[in-house]
Amino acid sequence: MKDITVVIGNYNYARFLREAIDSALANVPASAGSGERVRVLVIDDGSTDDSRAIIESYGDRVTPVFKENQGQSSVYNLGLSLVQTEYVLFLDSDDILYPEAIGEVLRAFESGDYAKVQFRLDVIGEDGMRTGVRVPNSTPPSDCAALLRRGWLYPSPPASGNAYRVSALRSVFPIPMSLHHRKAADFFAIYGIALTGAICALDNALGGYRVHRKAEDKRGHSVGHAGLSLGNCEDVSEVERSFPWRWQTLRHMIRTRLGEDLPEHFIDFSFEKNRLCVRLYDAPTTERWHWLIFESHRYFTSLVRNPYWSLGKKLGVLGLTLLCLIPNRQANNFALRYISNPAARFAAHGSAAARG
Structure with a gap:
């Protein structure tokens, strides 16, 4: 049975x-x-x-x-x-x-x-x-x-x-x-x-x-920001705060119950794209350039070395990421919504799919 x-x-x-x-x-x-x-x-x-x-x-x-x-x-x-x-x-x-x-x-x-x-x-x-x-x-x-x-x-x-x-x-x-x-x-x-x-x-x-709750990130409340998240429990800012201690707790659970040691740090594109969006959404062009040039190492590592993605998908996301260098806030925000949550493409038409 x-x-x-x-x-x-x-x-x-x-x-x-x-x-x-x-x-x-x-x-x-x-x-x-x-x-x-x-x-x-x-x-x-x-x-x-x-x-x-x-x-x-x-x-x-x-x-x-x-x-x-x-x-x-x-x-x-x-x-x-x-x-x-x-x-x-x-x-x-x-x-x-x-x-x-x-x-x-x-x-x-x-x-x-x-x-x-x-x-x-x-x-x-x-x-x-x-x-x-x-x-x-x-x-x-x-x-x-x-x-x-x-x-x-x-x-x-x-x-x-x-x-x-x-x-x-x-x-x-x-x-x-x-x-x-x-x-x-x-x-x-x-x-x-x-x-x-x-x-x-x-x-x-x-x-x-x-998906039924509008997400909020640290920059405010809007349909665009709602499109940055696909979860009901956490917005993009909370994900950044919570994931590191979750990983440390998981390491403790695995060490004490299975006798294995996991690495001190995790690698996850979902987490890194949240950091990208929190930093760059609605940000001035100079701020976007600075972050992408000097602070984006972990993001690009999680993208380029991603073992689960095809080359085509990596190139597609890389292209969207580079749109953030263009001095056009509308193009930047579109790219970030799409990177963070592919369902956000419905947000532009007022769809419930962007509720997060």
Whole structure:
């Protein structure tokens, strides 16, 4: 019997929660003879909206857990301690799974000795409509561990696009709890799991990643700035602040639980492009030139040496980056929006795809 638990973590997302639960339940086999068992565990992290009533309305179709608010990391830690299945998928309560998702994930696990199966997600707007963008944009090799040991973070979808072998994830978890570690639990799962076994990356989209909050960066509030980010939890400035201590925490987890030492510094284009955008968006031409000439070494290293990208993609991003040297703020901001978030091309037309 192949079995998996879909753990839905929720905090004050009543407006999306029912759609998330329904999408998980749509993956539960109609008959016991299907050879698959799918459980749905909903952990509410101290919501103050109507989430509890929504969860309770499902009766015994889901297993509910209500707890005080401690952040996403506490949901991952608790969920992993409660699951009794071989595999687990953590679904954010503002995202959805497609009806065929779990079946394809379980078939992938059965096809090899994988610690994780990941799949692409369609980016959807607040109304659930697909934007035409999928994440991630690149496919990692099955052995991501070798590159991670050199500091390279591999391409992965956000939380909802990853399913894990429970025993492998437990060898790395739990996440140390502190005020710093309340969010972004998927970072530790996604990269920690790579050191426990091979990863299977499915190219087809099996779910939807909902983008519904305008991002803010340190320069202000605008549609353009919203287009700089594709995440709901953090803007581009917060990413720059948070990633270094996340990496150090992951290093600690790997050292103490797996006995390995990761490099002191990580290399990741997603992180470096955030630094680029924070520095150069709406910046004067002289400031852009100065940063690109004197302070951009890590950015260009993460671009030129990127082991996951084709030469054509590298040249395309390099060309967009060089647009920032042109003394035209409109061209500069367009290039930065496109580098940071390809979905931002919809922002110019007022699409929800640029909500971040």
